[in-house]
Amino acid sequence: MSTVANTIFSPELAARFDHLVTIYPLSRSALVPMLLYAQDEIGYVSDAAVAEIAQRLDLVELEVRNVLSYYSMLRTKPAGKYNVQVCTNISCMLRGGYKILDHCKETLGIGHKQTTPDGVFSLEEVECIGACCWAPAMQINYDFHEDLTPEKVDVLFQMYRDGQGKDVK
Amino acid sequence: MPTLVSHPDEVKVISRRFGQGAADIEKYLELDGYKAVQRAIAEGPEWIINTMKASGLRGRGGAGFPTGMKWSFVPKVSEKPKYVLVNGDESEPGTCKDHVLFLHDPHSIIEGTMIAGLAIGSRLGFIYLRGEYRYLLKIVEKAVADAYAKGFLGKNIFGSGIDFDIITQTGAGAYEVGEESALMESLEGKRGVPRIKPPFPAVVGLYGGPTVINNAETIANAPHILLMGGEAYAKLGTERNGGTRLFGISGHVERPGVYELPMGYSLRKAIYEVAGGIKDGKKLKAVVPGGSSCPVLTADEIDVGLDFDQMGKAGTMLGSGGIVVLDETVSIVEFALRVISFYQHESCGWCIPCREGTDWIKKTLTRVHAGGGSKKDIDNVQYLAENMMGRTFCPLGDAAAMPTLGFVKKFRKEFEEYIDGKRVDTPLITIDQLVGAH
Amino acid sequence: MADVTFTVDGKQITAPAGTLLIEACKTAGIEIPAFCYYPGLSLQAACRMCVVRIEKMPKLQTACTTPVAEGMIVYTETPDIAQARKATLQLLLGNHPLDCPVCDAGGECELQDMTFKYGAADSFYAEPKNHREEQKWSPVVYFDRPRCILCYRCVRMCGEGMDVFALGIQNRGSSSVIAPNVPAHMSPDDLAHVDCEQCGMCIDACPVGALTSGTYRYKTRPWEMNHVATICTHCGDGCKTTLGVRSTSDGSEIVRGDNRDKSGINGDFLCNKGRYAFDFANHEDRITQPLVRQPNGELKPVSWEVALDHVGSKLRALRDTRGGKSIGVIGSNRITNEEAYLLQKFARTVLGTNNIDHHRTADYVSFAQSLAGHTGRTASLNDTLKAPAILLVGGDPTNQSPATAWNLRTDVRLNRARLYVANSEEIKLRRQAKAFVQLAPFGYNAFAAYLAGDNAAAASAASDSNALSAFRDAVKAEENLLILIGSELRGAELKKLIDFGLTIPGAKFALLSDYVNSRGAADMGLLPDMLPGYMPVGSPSDLATEYAVPNEPGLDMLEMFDSAGRGNLSALYIVGSNPVARYGIDPASLKDTFIVVQDMFLTETAALADVVLPAANLYEKSGSVTNSYGDLQQVNKAGDRAGVRSDFEMIVRIADKIGADMRKLVPFGKGLRADMGQSRGAQSGEADRHAVWLTANNLEPRLSPFDAFAILDEIQRLVPGYNILRLQLLSGNDQHLSPVAPTPLVQIGTRRDQVLPANDSLFTSGTLGRFSTMLGDLQQNEAQRLIQIQTAAD
Numbered sequence A: 001m002s003t004v005a006n007t008i009f010s011p012e013l014a015a016r017f018d019h020l021v022t023i024y025p026l027s028r029s030a031l032v033p034m035l036l037y038a039q040d041e042i043g044y045v046s047d048a049a050v051a052e053i054a055q056r057l058d059l060v061e062l063e064v065r066n067v068l069s070y071y072s073m074l075r076t077k078p079a080g081k082y083n084v085q086v087c088t089n090i091s092c093m094l095r096g097g098y099k100i101l102d103h104c105k106e107t108l109g110i111g112h113k114q115t116t117p118d119g120v121f122s123l124e125e126v127e128c129i130g131a132c133c134w135a136p137a138m139q140i141n142y143d144f145h146e147d148l149t150p151e152k153v154d155v156l157f158q159m160y161r162d163g164q165g166k167d168v169k
Numbered sequence B: 001m002p003t004l005v006s007h008p009d010e011v012k013v014i015s016r017r018f019g020q021g022a023a024d025i026e027k028y029l030e031l032d033g034y035k036a037v038q039r040a041i042a043e044g045p046e047w048i049i050n051t052m053k054a055s056g057l058r059g060r061g062g063a064g065f066p067t068g069m070k071w072s073f074v075p076k077v078s079e080k081p082k083y084v085l086v087n088g089d090e091s092e093p094g095t096c097k098d099h100v101l102f103l104h105d106p107h108s109i110i111e112g113t114m115i116a117g118l119a120i121g122s123r124l125g126f127i128y129l130r131g132e133y134r135y136l137l138k139i140v141e142k143a144v145a146d147a148y149a150k151g152f153l154g155k156n157i158f159g160s161g162i163d164f165d166i167i168t169q170t171g172a173g174a175y176e177v178g179e180e181s182a183l184m185e186s187l188e189g190k191r192g193v194p195r196i197k198p199p200f201p202a203v204v205g206l207y208g209g210p211t212v213i214n215n216a217e218t219i220a221n222a223p224h225i226l227l228m229g230g231e232a233y234a235k236l237g238t239e240r241n242g243g244t245r246l247f248g249i250s251g252h253v254e255r256p257g258v259y260e261l262p263m264g265y266s267l268r269k270a271i272y273e274v275a276g277g278i279k280d281g282k283k284l285k286a287v288v289p290g291g292s293s294c295p296v297l298t299a300d301e302i303d304v305g306l307d308f309d310q311m312g313k314a315g316t317m318l319g320s321g322g323i324v325v326l327d328e329t330v331s332i333v334e335f336a337l338r339v340i341s342f343y344q345h346e347s348c349g350w351c352i353p354c355r356e357g358t359d360w361i362k363k364t365l366t367r368v369h370a371g372g373g374s375k376k377d378i379d380n381v382q383y384l385a386e387n388m389m390g391r392t393f394c395p396l397g398d399a400a401a402m403p404t405l406g407f408v409k410k411f412r413k414e415f416e417e418y419i420d421g422k423r424v425d426t427p428l429i430t431i432d433q434l435v436g437a438h
Numbered sequence C: 001m002a003d004v005t006f007t008v009d010g011k012q013i014t015a016p017a018g019t020l021l022i023e024a025c026k027t028a029g030i031e032i033p034a035f036c037y038y039p040g041l042s043l044q045a046a047c048r049m050c051v052v053r054i055e056k057m058p059k060l061q062t063a064c065t066t067p068v069a070e071g072m073i074v075y076t077e078t079p080d081i082a083q084a085r086k087a088t089l090q091l092l093l094g095n096h097p098l099d100c101p102v103c104d105a106g107g108e109c110e111l112q113d114m115t116f117k118y119g120a121a122d123s124f125y126a127e128p129k130n131h132r133e134e135q136k137w138s139p140v141v142y143f144d145r146p147r148c149i150l151c152y153r154c155v156r157m158c159g160e161g162m163d164v165f166a167l168g169i170q171n172r173g174s175s176s177v178i179a180p181n182v183p184a185h186m187s188p189d190d191l192a193h194v195d196c197e198q199c200g201m202c203i204d205a206c207p208v209g210a211l212t213s214g215t216y217r218y219k220t221r222p223w224e225m226n227h228v229a230t231i232c233t234h235c236g237d238g239c240k241t242t243l244g245v246r247s248t249s250d251g252s253e254i255v256r257g258d259n260r261d262k263s264g265i266n267g268d269f270l271c272n273k274g275r276y277a278f279d280f281a282n283h284e285d286r287i288t289q290p291l292v293r294q295p296n297g298e299l300k301p302v303s304w305e306v307a308l309d310h311v312g313s314k315l316r317a318l319r320d321t322r323g324g325k326s327i328g329v330i331g332s333n334r335i336t337n338e339e340a341y342l343l344q345k346f347a348r349t350v351l352g353t354n355n356i357d358h359h360r361t362a363d364y365v366s367f368a369q370s371l372a373g374h375t376g377r378t379a380s381l382n383d384t385l386k387a388p389a390i391l392l393v394g395g396d397p398t399n400q401s402p403a404t405a406w407n408l409r410t411d412v413r414l415n416r417a418r419l420y421v422a423n424s425e426e427i428k429l430r431r432q433a434k435a436f437v438q439l440a441p442f443g444y445n446a447f448a449a450y451l452a453g454d455n456a457a458a459a460s461a462a463s464d465s466n467a468l469s470a471f472r473d474a475v476k477a478e479e480n481l482l483i484l485i486g487s488e489l490r491g492a493e494l495k496k497l498i499d500f501g502l503t504i505p506g507a508k509f510a511l512l513s514d515y516v517n518s519r520g521a522a523d524m525g526l527l528p529d530m531l532p533g534y535m536p537v538g539s540p541s542d543l544a545t546e547y548a549v550p551n552e553p554g555l556d557m558l559e560m561f562d563s564a565g566r567g568n569l570s571a572l573y574i575v576g577s578n579p580v581a582r583y584g585i586d587p588a589s590l591k592d593t594f595i596v597v598q599d600m601f602l603t604e605t606a607a608l609a610d611v612v613l614p615a616a617n618l619y620e621k622s623g624s625v626t627n628s629y630g631d632l633q634q635v636n637k638a639g640d641r642a643g644v645r646s647d648f649e650m651i652v653r654i655a656d657k658i659g660a661d662m663r664k665l666v667p668f669g670k671g672l673r674a675d676m677g678q679s680r681g682a683q684s685g686e687a688d689r690h691a692v693w694l695t696a697n698n699l700e701p702r703l704s705p706f707d708a709f710a711i712l713d714e715i716q717r718l719v720p721g722y723n724i725l726r727l728q729l730l731s732g733n734d735q736h737l738s739p740v741a742p743t744p745l746v747q748i749g750t751r752r753d754q755v756l757p758a759n760d761s762l763f764t765s766g767t768l769g770r771f772s773t774m775l776g777d778l779q780q781n782e783a784q785r786l787i788q789i790q791t792a793a794d
């Protein structure tokens, strides 16, 4: 497997990818993590990212796109700096998930898969995120926020706006 | 950080170390960590498998397959390497138990993986977490690194002459990838589409090698079972349903949370005592007992024990242990629509009955819910669901059809009310939100 | 594998253990419906149409994935099975546009047939169907998304079958879609495209009308065509292609080419040329009237009678005044065996000259001579599908003989055949190879020597000597090796390679050439020094004793032109060939030569002619052709064009005008005319059956001198190796022939190397290619893509 000379990724991520392709019995196993980590760094999976990942794994780009388009966390368009993902699946729905979603729509002024004009937030309605017992819940990027109320959401948004939100990667 | 709950009726085996900082390897060691694996090395594969068989442990991923038996299916000699695969894809709506386990006791999963590896003669294990669980992946990654640093993983583990490695892996958002063969595809860098069976994973699995795949909770039970003995563990539960289980109780209850209850524990008590009863003093309407794919139970069907066999007899399933409680205010039509929307969104699209069936049921229920239904819609939905059952490529089709049939059969009247215009809600989900999300 | 016995619908069936139930049933005459299953491609079990009931199994099982087992009891048509299939169809039809009346696949659609069978036409959905505009993926591939049933046949065909991987599946669930490899957002015209070999196999595999062909879309309805199976004219593999023909005011027009019943030598396969490049036949530039050069230098249309008179009297006069040896004859790689045979007979017995040649695309003379004295050593195309091991030296089958490439890939995929590739280029088939050694440019001769044991040749054969020696060791360890040889090897070097191969037990050989009848042209003696069947001129042979032929070898192609340049060639009779362009002949050198050209178009050669006779092409005549491998097949008349004549008829008529004895030239019986159907092509179904029966009973009448089959007897009788089984031929089956030169050998190596490979790609076909609009479009498409890649790189 190739290490890439003119990588589009940061040196750290490139080094991580160089390593990742070596640990599996078949290098292709690195594909899904690579796509996700590339998205974490760039904000989305760009054409250039597809091309480089294809090159690193010796796959045709179409094959990378076939895989990429299967997974719902992966996106090919930029999202906001903070991607707000509100769960509306059954446990959350029963405890007001839709109210939280509506509240987010209202306060952010955007709908599903849209981004605020300042690029700070984007919003997504998502399927069950595995926080059913602490519903209603949402994730901002990879961070979980549970037992939500509209008021808690407001506080959270303010925190993130102020740059105090966590940003797990 | 999810809140920890507890109740006196709980029997804490797997949740023993919850809340004690056992993600830290030193703490884990203090709490009997990595003792079981050393015993396993000393006693050998046959002993491990026999102990697991004696424990009566059945898979916690949903289907309840006896774990000891699963491990014994792996051929002793194999040309290709064998693998252990831990299924931490936890995506069934209503289920969040593996979440707590990864958070509070990651080393038990690592130790369990090693034990499974020893049992089948594998030298490489994978722990696959759903992509959304990034912060848990960090915790597991750290635990694995700590175990390597201590020399517990890698070459010559515990001086046994045996090498064992663990690779952690992340998904990227796909419920279907929880299905064992789809998980293997995903781990091989492909679309999460299931494989043709047979051959079963125990014979031809990951990278074509014999593979044991278990749910994270199943795996985490192994060290406990080896330490306490198979029979002792079995005795905690009911016949053919050994031990305890993590139940996530969510929805309209006063104290939702993940509780460890003995197998066979009463569903009624789980709701009314353990979880504190129906929220705000409302009345119970229905329970989805084991994750969204399990047929619904009505308020008068909850006097049943929480094990695989009793739930089967009650016409539903124990599933993933996610108990979702619905109070009297819930619209079943709306609930059914939300459930089918999920399966429609998560169908991998491989086979016709599932891909098209979920889509048409969702479309029809969307219309019924919005007040545009006609009489034959209910029959149509039932016809579609009946024709999906048992005909799809993998069990996701059944998982979508079963609850739908349950709702339509047990709450037909409610559907009729929508159709007769006695009940109208604002549209819940517009099709463009979930269809063609890409 | 051992056989097992099981019961299907009450019928006892025996099949090898491990056979898929669906295949075992098919063999036993029980058809199980299937959308996603395609023989030879990976299993999907996605469509769920093939469900059957197997006793002791709780659920219905998919016959496409179930191997047969001893004692299994199976039901394939019970009410619950019918219901399952019906429900599946209803689900599919929920979104499927019911535009069958205008869909190209209407009448040939598996979904339509199934719906008819299971009565699933009722729809109970109130929601509108998802509509999407159709997409033009290339000049030949169109995609209509709503019609797609997601069987993934096309994806597998493109990837596994073609090793191209231009199609994929994107999104998931009900948003799943077949996607081509150039997405819209990365394309300058904002439309999605395929970057591929344009073979059209995806269209072939598609059970519905989701993928349609650019040449055929919205042209006609399947039942309005006559379907004539014939042989593709474009490459040396000789695939069967079925031409869809429709009557027009001036003949009958070919509107479609496809691999309709997959019964040909090519099995499942057909490439873009076999599929689309029939359109030269309909090209507007076709000549449909004889042309004679006037004193003012212009070519003027004249009647057939005038033109033939002129040619006949002129050739007779030149023969009688300047001698037959002053006349040259050039034949074609695209005429039938009968025509080629007749042409050499005409040259040798009517004109009295051995000055006859053709554009040679491989050295079949050396091939035949190298195998002299051996029997059973020539491979048929079928062997490329079954051989346990293959050595491919030179050539580029992917581009030049696509069916060979398909077979080799299939053999590797399904039979785990070991493929060894030696080539100076990194040809695509190396991807299937167990070992690939890259030879030095022009390293073939050294490579042949090296294989034969000359270690000193290693350095000039390839730069990587370790790879080379490992390669030789691996090849030498094989048995029953199939050795495929590209046209790079000729003469003494070709013999060296074959001699090496002959040391390998059970090895078989084939020499790859370029057009449909390149092999036949050589077999039929369109050579100055060889009579038909590689009998050296001057040596005793049946043929030479039956009719007098000149004893001295004649001039080869280049010598003829040299002779013309010196003013010594009085006439040149050129049938279906364009040597002026191919060999870069200076037109001035031909100014003193009387030139007659039979062709479809005013080619560079025809433009210099004194008489141009409008010729029918291979799709407009009957006869036989022989592919590179020596497999003989029948060609059948499909199209028709008013004004043109077959080369056979023209040769006979010219001979008549010269005053030759017709009965000697074509042994056609008593002179009665009765067309038994062969010349009627598309309309000939009944007559053909009649003819087959007559032939089977040895009653075949040969009543007209224009009946090409009249000369087949003679070929059969006089050409060594052409012991044709008539019924086999007439019933459309291929038959492997292996004419090899007689021993003792003629010295190989003293002959001049006359081979000039055509170097055609997938989108060219000699002179003919430029008259195929579709090939032109594909070349342009390809060029644009390359420009895009170039600009993207800059």
Ligand SMILES: Cc1cc2nc3c(=O)[nH]c(=O)nc-3n(C[C@H](O)[C@H](O)[C@H](O)COP(=O)(O)O)c2cc1C
Residues within 6 Å of the ligand: B058, B059, B060, B061, B062, B063, B064, B065, B067, B070, B087, B088, B089, B090, B091, B092, B175, B176, B177, B178, B179, B180, B181, B213, B214, B215, B216, B218, B219, B394, B395, B396, B399
């Ligand atoms: C559609 C579908 C989704 C599934 N999702 C999960 C999952 O998220 N986690 C899990 O452990 N098992 C899941 N399973 C079950 C697995 O296929 C498999 O049975 C299980 O991982 C085996 O482990 P066990 O024997 O320990 O239960 C799913 C099954 C299906 C059909």
Ligand code: SF4
Residues within 6 Å of the ligand: C147, C148, C149, C150, C151, C152, C153, C154, C155, C178, C202, C205, C206, C207, C208, C210, C211
């Ligand atoms: S385009 Fe045709 S062959 Fe391809 S998946 Fe769709 S229906 Fe099948």
Ligand code: FES
Residues within 6 Å of the ligand: C033, C034, C035, C036, C037, C044, C045, C046, C047, C048, C049, C050, C051, C062, C063, C064, C065
């Ligand atoms: S042919 Fe068997 S499922 Fe499609």
